[in-house]
Amino acid sequence: MKETPFSQKHISLGAKMAEFAGYNMPISYSGINDEHAAVRNSVGVFDVSHMGEFILKGENALDLIQRVTSNDAAKLTAGKAQYSCFPNNDGGIVDDLIVYCLEENKAYMLVVNASNIEKDWNWLQQHNDKEVEMHNISDKTALLAIQGPNATKIMQTLTDEDVMNLKYYTFTKGTFAGVENVLISATGYTGAGGVEIYFENKDNDADKIWNAIFEAGKKADIKPIGLGARDTLRLEMGYCLYGNDIDDTTSPLEAGLGWITKFSKDFTNRSYFENQKVEGLKKKLVGFELLEKGIARHGYDIKTFEGAIIGRVTSGTQSPSLGKAIGMGYVDSDFAAPDTIIYVSIRNTLTKAKVVKMPFV
Numbered sequence: 001m002k003e004t005p006f007s008q009k010h011i012s013l014g015a016k017m018a019e020f021a022g023y024n025m026p027i028s029y030s031g032i033n034d035e036h037a038a039v040r041n042s043v044g045v046f047d048v049s050h051m052g053e054f055i056l057k058g059e060n061a062l063d064l065i066q067r068v069t070s071n072d073a074a075k076l077t078a079g080k081a082q083y084s085c086f087p088n089n090d091g092g093i094v095d096d097l098i099v100y101c102l103e104e105n106k107a108y109m110l111v112v113n114a115s116n117i118e119k120d121w122n123w124l125q126q127h128n129d130k131e132v133e134m135h136n137i138s139d140k141t142a143l144l145a146i147q148g149p150n151a152t153k154i155m156q157t158l159t160d161e162d163v164m165n166l167k168y169y170t171f172t173k174g175t176f177a178g179v180e181n182v183l184i185s186a187t188g189y190t191g192a193g194g195v196e197i198y199f200e201n202k203d204n205d206a207d208k209i210w211n212a213i214f215e216a217g218k219k220a221d222i223k224p225i226g227l228g229a230r231d232t233l234r235l236e237m238g239y240c241l242y243g244n245d246i247d248d249t250t251s252p253l254e255a256g257l258g259w260i261t262k263f264s265k266d267f268t269n270r271s272y273f274e275n276q277k278v279e280g281l282k283k284k285l286v287g288f289e290l291l292e293k294g295i296a297r298h299g300y301d302i303k304t305f306e307g308a309i310i311g312r313v314t315s316g317t318q319s320p321s322l323g324k325a326i327g328m329g330y331v332d333s334d335f336a337a338p339d340t341i342i343y344v345s346i347r348n349t350l351t352k353a354k355v356v357k358m359p360f361v
Contacts, residue, residue: 002022007023079101095242163195238359293325
């Protein structure tokens with residue numbers, strides 16, 4: 001397994017470790033519910049250095065991004081970021097990603113999922129017919145997400161950059177905890193506020209930054225957070241996880257990502273998605289809460305009361321914030337309206353559930 005710059009730190013702190021996307025990653029430290037509450041109520045730190053980062057440079061960099069992503073990157077100015085996806089040629093999604101505009105029309109950073117780094121890199125290369133300069137900086141880039149209502153206040157003590165007033169999906173670059181050229185981004189995967197910080201791991205900078213963050217956050221009882229709580233936090237917000245809720249077979253429109261699918265420009269398989277929008281969707285991703293005891297797991301069938309299969313669960317958990325079982329899944333469009341009663345097949349038992357609007361919290 002690969003290690004992040006913080007893997008030994010997690011092990012020394014007693015984290016429960018497991019393989020994720022080829023990396024040795026922390027799943028939990030003090031327990032998922034405890035870590036979840038820390039992020040919702042105060043502040044927590046996630047090591048997400050396994051994510052992939054690509055730099056695209058040159059006068060044709062924007063053109064390439066426009067052709068391979070669904071959102072309109074032409075709207076980005078320096079210091080702004082955008083959620084997007086790579087549509088494939090079959091009506092599905094290669095990956096979802098964040099596009100960072102480092103220099104307008106000239107330099108961009110794409111942040112992709114850890115499990116898709118090689119796949120995404122190859123996809124970009126296939127479409128790079130105008131010799132855009134591309135650099136895969138994934139292996140040398142460290143990434144920490146400091147999330148929660150107290151996150152920005154604490155991070156402000158470690159930099160002269162104006163972290164407190166960073167608007168959602170904007171970023172700045174500067175010195176952080178004495179380390180130069182750190183990208184500080186008002187993004188995250190928890191819905192609890194905070195920042196993500198990217199930096200090149202050299203000269204023991206990873207240790208320096210980690211220690212500074214935890215020292216600064218002592219009074220707020222800052223905690224390290226594992227991937228288990230990252231999953232419950234993102235699910236409560238209704239955020240899609242690639243490989244679960246979106247994949248090569250699900251369209252962005254079906255996944256409720258029409259807001260990042262801009263038909264004002266040309267992009268991979270645009271006509272297919274336009275037709276899909278005009279003709280209407282056969283299935284939709286919905287949120288639901290269970291009305292009876294049980295946990296909906298990925299892959300479970302969703303059925304009618306009579307037992308007809310109308311969809312499948314893509315994500316499910318016991319929500320720590322709500323104290324009830326929640327999930328997401330694709331259902332036939334006729335069953336997608338809020339308050340529709342559906343049934344999740346849990347160990348051959350039909351468990352009653354109700355479609356609800358997302359986010360759950």
